Structures are given as structure tokens and as C-alpha cells.
Amino acid sequence: MEDEQSFSDICGGRLALQRRYYSPSCREFCLSCPRISFRSLTAVTCTVWLAAYGLFTLCENSMILSAAIFITLLGLLGYLHFVKIDQETLLIIDSLGIQMTSSYASGKESTTFIEMGKVKDVVINEAIYMQKVIYYLCILLKDPVDPQGISQVVPLFQFTGWAVGLQRDSSQRGAVRPELLPLRPHPCRLDPLVVGERLQMQQP
């Protein structure tokens, strides 16, 4: 069984969420963002080259032009290999654990596995991030010493967009200012997307 929905990340970019149900105890959630677009690639290359030509006309040293070639190439390689993540996958197998895979644009994959025994809970948390306040999904790991405590918080879907738990909540009560609320057409609620999770509030 498989279904696909589209969401937007915190910056308004598009994200696609695929859910695959292999069996009642095994599910996969896959969040992918669009591949690098030709337009942005061209824009960045042009900017670097224009800057290089500007410098070249000033000091007339052809080293600058060759340096610009190297910078563009290395930058692109580095970006594709280390920065740009196309897809993040969360595989959950009941009683076994949670596997997180991120695939980079170059094809590199990195995988982390967390045993179910270590997982205390999966929660949607709220945080201040840059100049924004965002929701994000995270796994709480048990503290081996203190069974009630939390040793670590592992954020999920960090790179393709924190924005997993976020959809519009149209069930909001109270007055809504129309000018503040150009709601998008798609219906909204905070959907408990992953695992058997619930919205858990931080206790005071």
C-alpha cells in the first residue's frame, strides 16, 4: 500500500511525502524535495562568472578566470555531495527499530539506525529556528541510567525540511483576522503522521 501527498516546507518549497505500508508492523515514510533546478544552477554559475570577469577587467590576471572555473566545479561537486539532500527516508519496524536514511543529490547515502529499545517516544516539538518558530519531529532517546530521563533528542527530516508535522489547523478557535489568513486550499490538521505518535507537550 502506498500513498503520496504533497506538503510545503518552512520556506514554502514543495515536499512530497510517500507512505508505504509493507505490513502492520513495518512502514516507510519518504520525504523528497525537488531536484536541483536548472534555473538556480545557471543563476549561481552566472553570478560567479560575472564576478570573476569583473575582477579580471580590474587586475587583468587570467588566474582569476581559471580559479573561477575551479570554484564553480568544486563548489557544485561539494554541494551535490555534502549539502543537497534529495530524499530522507524513515523506516519503522515495530519491535526492531527506526532507520533513517538520507540520500544526497550525488547518490551518496547515509544511514542511522536506532533500536526500538532506546526509543522513548516520538514527539512533535516546537522550537525557535533562525528567525522562525517551527514544528519539528524528533525521537527522544532513553537515558540508560535514568529510565524516566531523556538522554538525547534526534531531529527527523532535518534537511529536506523540518516541516513534517506542519499542516494548517483549520480547527483553530477564536477570531481570525482575514487579512492575516490567506489560507491555502488544502485542508489542514496536525496529522499524527508517523509511528503511533501523539502530540506531547513539554511538561512545565
Add this chain to the structure above:
Amino acid sequence: MACSGGGGPSQPPSPALSSVSPGSLPTCRSCSHNICMVSDFFYPNMGGVESHIYQLSQCLIERGHKVIIVTHAYGNRKGIRYLTNGLKVYYLPLKVMYNQSTATTLFHSLPLLRYIFVRERVTIIHSHSSFSAMAHDALFHAKTMGLQTVFTDHSLFGFADVSSVLTNKLLTVSLCDTNHIICVSYTSKENTVLRAALNPEIVSVIPNAVDPTDFTPDPFRRHDSVITIVVVSRLVYRKGTDLLSGIIPELCQKYPDLNFVIGGEGPKRIILEEVRERYQLHDRVRLLGALEHKDVRNVLVQGHIFLNTSLTEAFCMAIVEAASCGLQVVSTRVGGIPEVLPESLIILCEPSVKSLCEGLEKAISQLKSGALPPPESIHNIVKTFYTWRNVAERTEKVYDRVAGEAVLPMDKRLDRLISHCGPVTGCIFALLAVFNFLFLVFLRWMTPDSIIDVAIDATGPKGAWTRQYPSHANGDENNEESETR
């Protein structure tokens, strides 16, 4: 906590209450408001403003409104926290400049505040305390965004010295286009109206309150063989610690059975320690240091007489708390203090060592002759005076009125700034307002309101706080999926 006892489901504001302002739009009568309280001062910092914000928010939540609080980060306490009843507190990572007040540039806080206002769908910004730079920032941004604004002033100012002149000018600028202002006493209202050159009609008086269940008398805790005078205040100049250091040796010489218990911390503590050292009063003057709010009652009930030596005070919570614990109150006659308690419960003196000593001697002689009413009866009188529910009810009326008012559009706001605040200041701040607006337009272009997601409403009985999600939601999930599509 004032509202924990209520327990019952919150009622929508009753129609009788909402009929305050005949001019307001009928649609806003019954609707609940989304209120954002902004102040630099909030827990874990302790003080009158902090508990005012907390208790008022709790009672407003109980009345069915959505309330969030925005303050700056305190040390490790940053990010988003939830307090009782799903009261959400944003601790923003802004730099603290002086005295727990954040630095202001009027611009740097706009992105975060705007994000919060939009995602929480805030309709009314309620700022607290004129010392708080963040509160003024929020007012400024809210007006730029076209939200309704309310401001509560908790303190009194002078008019003479340079710092007051400057603060008053800033207050004039900040309040000239604010929808409504709340003061805690009539003295404070007079002061604010004069300082900020306001129209008195948009200034309301709503006193502070105490939670009478937290401050109950306990006559068995005090020793009747000696007389104990309790002082609980921050030990700073404003609270008259210097007067206190003059009173202690004089009275201790006169009455051998007199003890002092002093709670609180501050830069002037050193003076009291010197006095204690010089007159060898170690066994009779106890300095307790900083007190937590929950310990205050335990200190108060140990005494017979409560002494307040404040030099300026808009509304003194401490004397109400003390009277609620059944103590005889001796206080300076400054600011709004004479309005707070009826004459039978308080002895008012001039703010001088001599007058305060006379007042204390009068209280001591009354105590020795047994002329004072018993603590229980004082408590029963005081507990009817100031309750948080009453404060919330009155504040709600202000919100209802404000919700019906129009926010000044940009051009009128600029006119108001230039005509109200003098040619130079007015023009400067009008320019800043224009910059702020341009910055807001830029931010709206960078992150449109439509991509900011709506926060879940955690407050109140129907909030997400109390809603339980089933832990194995297989059956539920299908329903939810179909709804999502």
C-alpha cells in the same frame, strides 16, 4: 494559583459583560480574543509584573480566551514552554541589556515577533511595564502590522530628572497611538496621563490582585512573647531600604522585645548588614535573602506588623498580601498606596524615618493593648477586595472595547506621531515607523503569511493540551487520512 480551584469548564463571556461599549461591533462581543502578553519580565524572574501577567493569563484562559506570553530568554530557559492549562510562553533569544530589559533597535525583533503574531493568529497585543523595551517594541510592531494594542503600566515616574524626562518622551511616542492603556491605580493613571500626554478616556484603572487562598493567616506560627516586624521587598533604593536602616536601630533601642525579619535581596542589603553589625543586632534582625514566592506567606505569618518603606509605588501588592495574612500594615503614603487598603487596616506615614517610627510605635501600642482585630477577621475583609477573576473580567471589557476599535492606518499614524510628540521626536519616529513598515513588507515578501503555519491552540479546556491521541491509532488513522485529502 488563582484559577486552579475553578476546575469547571470555562464559560464564554457573558452578554452582560460585553455590553460595555455600545459603539463596538456586535460581532466582536461574544468572540473570544487571541491575546499575546509581551513583557521582558516573566518567570523565572520574580516580581509583581511577572505574577500579574501569569495570573491574569490563567484567568483569561479560564474565561475562554487564547493567551500566549512572549518574553526574552532567561539563561538556559529559552524556546517554547508550556505552563499550567497550556499557557504557552515564548522565551525569545534576544540580548539582555540592563536590568533584565532587552536592548532595543526597534527593528531586530520584528521578524520573530511577526512570525509569532501570525502563527498564533494574535488579535490583541497586551504589553506590560514601561521599563520593558520588548513591550514597547512589540507595540510598535503590532501597530505596523495593524493589530490592536493594549498597554499596562505598572510603575510611577517622576518628571524632574533627566532619565525620567527621556523615559517619558519615549512613553509618549509609544502610547500616542496605542488603543488602550491600563493603570493599576488612580494615582498611576494620573501619572501616566500626565507623562504621556494622553487622552484620559482611553486609560482604565484595573488594580492588581492577590490570591487570598495563598495568603492565609496562621496565628500559631508567631511568638506572642516578642513583637516581630516583617519587611518583604527587594532591597533597592526605590523600596526605601535606606529608611529601613534608620528605623531599625532606633526602634530596637526603644523596645527590647522587638524583632525584625527582612526578606528579599538587592544591592542595598549591605547597608542593613552594616547596621546589624554596628548595633550588635544579630539575634534580633534576621536577613533571609531572596525569597521564592511560595515562601513569602511562611515569612509573613511569623510577624505581627508589616512594614513597607517604598518611596514610589503604583499599587503595592506586598501590603495586600500582608493584610491578607492578618498583619497590621504600616506603610509610607506614596503613590497609589492610600487607595489600596481602607484606613482601618493600614497606618500611613510620611516617607521619613521619624514618621515611620511614629507609625510603628502606634502599631506596637495598639498591639500591646490588644486593640488590633484578630488576623482571621482581617483576612476575611481583605480577601473580598482584590481577586484575579475580577481583574480578568475587567480586562476582558477592555479587550472587547479595543476589538471594536479601528487601528490607525499608516498615514493617520504618521500624522498622530508628528502632531503629538513634538516636531523633532515626532519626525524621527514617523521615519522609523515608515522604515518598520518597509521592513515588514520585505519580510512579507520573504516569508509570506500564507506559508507560516498556524500553531496549535494548546490553551483552555478544548486545547491540544488535554486532547489525547490514542497511542496505537491504526483505526483512527484511516479517518484522518480521508480528512486530509
